[in-house]
Structure formats: structure tokens, C-alpha cells
Amino acid sequence: MASEGVPVGNVRASALARKRREWSATIAFWAFMSPMLIGIVVFTFVPIVWGFLLSFSEARLTISISNWVWFENYSFLLRDPVFREAMLTGVIFTAFIVPTTFFISLGLALLVNTATRGRGFFRTAFFIPTAVSYVIAALIWRMSIFNGLPYGLANLVIWEFNVDPIAWIGTTDPPWHWLVLVSVRLWLQVGFFMVIFIAGLQEIPKDLYEAAYVDGAKPGWTTFRTITLPLLSNTSIAVIVLNIIAGFQAFDEFYNILVGAAGMGGNVDLARTPLLYLYGVALVGQDYGRGSAGAFLLMAVIVIVTLLQARFLGFGRQR
DSSP states (O other), X not given: OOOTXXXXXXXXXXXXXXXXXXXXXXXXXXXXXXXXXXXXXXXXXXXXXXXXXXXXXXXXXXXXXXSBOTTHHHHHHHHOHHHHHHHHHHHHHHHHXXXXXXXXXXXXXXXXXXXXXXXXXXXXXXXXXXXXXXXXXXXXXXXXXXXXXXXXXHHHHHHTTTOOOOOXXXXXXXXXXXXXXXXXXXXXXXXXXXXXXXXXXXXXXXXXXXXXXXXXXXXXXXXXXXXXXXXXXXXXXXXXXXXXXHHHTOOHHHIIIIIGGGTTOTTGGGSOOHHHHHHIIIIISOXXXXXXXXXXXXXXXXXXXXXXXXXHHTTTOOO
């Protein structure tokens, strides 16, 4: 019913104009979103479904789904000692790189955030390595810094301390190649997580620190333990989750440092990650069925570890 004093025709015209605006907004929304949605379906969901079906078939030298073997690919991988060793390598690497990256990134964030001068410079300087390709950084580490020759940067440094040159990548006792792999990963990703921590630190109200100082607390460990760290809990969990996923998916630096131009030869046996193993099975051996099965096994491990870690640390709880 029209309001008193308002013509019925005006009410209908107003409602029609409102519906037209709603339709225009809906059409504009789908016009802008449809390319992204189509891209997600074509390049994400379809490959996932196709790969899952491939994991149940004997797909050698082809990506067509034909000869069904069901769980035989999964059973073969779980029995394969090389695959189990690769998974163990991924677990060890992740277990070391996650806390190392966490504490270094948090420490840098605290230092940069409390700097009175040059804060923007240090933030940019530490973040720049994030823009460097993993491949380029790995090649620099392999061919320049840790090339094992007397004129390599690392050997020139230790030569000043009267230490003989070391074959960093090929030495197994002690396993110096882990120093090469860990250092390049830290150099590449510490700056990124430092910026995330800085964003979290800037969200903490300054009034809390001032109130703590009034109550007699001193700047340092006390305020960090009682204020900073608890209020960084969600940021810390996000950093840990991203690190766990990146740790299990490590490939570029391992391939370019250990394998290099030698194909699947070289020193790959020193530290074969899950993705490096799957690369050899699927792309070099062209056994796409077992490669797909291994990818879904790795995904299951990442999902389980991530969920357990998030539940253990209380992600999403009200604080």
C-alpha cells in the first residue's frame, strides 16, 4: 500500500529503479568475477580432480585415465623406502626451518619496530630478498658463495681463519650441504615473515605498555612475555602454518643446489625432499599415476600437520 500523500505510480517507479540498480550491480559483479572464477575452475579444480583420478590409474607416458589400479600406486609409494626417506627429509627440514625462521623473523621485527631512525630502510633491506627468485638465489649460493673452490666467498672467509677450503655441497661428513640449503631458505623468506610480524606489532595498543610501565614493569622480557607475545598469537600461528606448508613443499633450492645441470643425478641423494622425489617419478620417469598419488599423500600430511598444529596452538579461539 502506498504511503499517504505519495502517488502509487511514484512508488512503483522507485521500486523498479531500485530493482534495476540491483540487477546492474549483480551483472557488474559477475562480469568482474567470472574471469577469475573460470580461471580457478579450469586451472585449479579441474587439475586437482584429474590428478586425483590419475592417482587411481596406471598412467605411464600418458595423462589419460584408463587402466584403473585403484590404491596400488598409494601402496607402492608407502612401501618404497626412497619415498619414505624423502618424507622423513621433508619432516626434518620443516622441523628445523620453521622455528629458526620464526625466531629470526620475530627478532628482526622487534628490532626494526623499535628503531628510532632508518626504520623504513631496514624494513626494505630485509624485505628485498623476498622478491628474488628461489632459482636465482640457489644458483648464486651454489656457483658463487658455496661453490667449494678456493675462490668461493665462503672459503675465502674461512681461509682468513686458517681453515682449508671445504666442498660444501659434496661433503657428507659433516653434512655441510644442509648449511647451504638452510641459509638460502632463511635469506629468502625471513624478510617476508618479518614484515608480517611488524604488522602484528603495530596492531598492539601502546596503552597496554604504558599501563604496564605505570605498574612497575620494565621494558624487555617482562613486557614481551606478558603483552607482546600473547597479542601476537594469531600472527605467530599464521607464520608457523605458512612455514610448515613451505617447508614440506621445498623444491627449488634443493633441485638447483643438489641436482643442478646433472638431471636427476648429482648429489640429490644427500637430501631428497618429497617434491624432488615426485619430480623424478612423474616428470623424469613419466609415471603420472604414482606421481599424482604421491602428491595427494604429501597433501594429506600437510593438512594433518597443519590442523594438529593449529588446534594445539588454539588458532581461532577468542582471546
